[in-house]
Amino acid sequence: MGDGAKARRVYEDAVEYLCRNVDAVRELIGPALWDAHFAVVRDAEPATTEWRDSVRALHDAVEAAGIPGGLGLRPTMGVGNWPGVPMPQWPGAPTPQSTGWVCPTRRCARVDLRDGALPDTPTCALADRPMRLVDG
Template sequence: MRKAERLRREAYEGAVEYLCAQFALLEEEFGGPDWAGRVGAITSGEPFTEEWYAAVLRLHESLEAGGLPGGLGLTTPMGGTEWPGPSPRTAGWVCPTGACSRVRRTEGGAPERDAPRCALVGRAMRFVGD
């Protein structure tokens, strides 16, 4: 994979990770009649295809236009300084679609008894360590 494509992939992966980790806050503040459709275009699409990239970019731009500083973080730090920042990458739970990763950290790297459910797709996440 070329460096430019790897950097693009990492940026979009981070954006979807932020969306998943802050889903409830974002939906409460910025959700509206078209929220489900915008998010659905991301969750139903095959990650890292051109259509998927376009859907993530559209949501990012709509959040920025709606007043979220930095949107999903594709061009500036996620959520600016007033919103929760991105999750650090460490041992934790991985999105079941593979679109984002390590959205929930664990204490001491040990998995919780039951896998948390992904806020975006409603399926159980899988545990990975560093």
């Protein structure tokens, strides 16, 4: 994964966190910052400067409101987790599942893995649309 792909993944992960906690974040940072930046995150083309700047603004607002690490744009690094270096696959590690739902707008890295048959398709909290099924 190149540096650009790594950076995009960090922003997608931040938007995933936002997606999973949309109501709490909205309440935490207040309507002025929320209204100014959420619409851009929801509607702008992902990975554009405008989109990244709005994700960063929401991250900064969450961090300023007292959530350490904000939306998670500052990646933490540890052994085997340096930028651009893939995580090793350890013997006996579980096989990744490849069936589940992903963001319908491709704005975040959220994946809801399908464990058996679920009665309803999850809805994207950002776009208010059904998530897209990926069947591996």
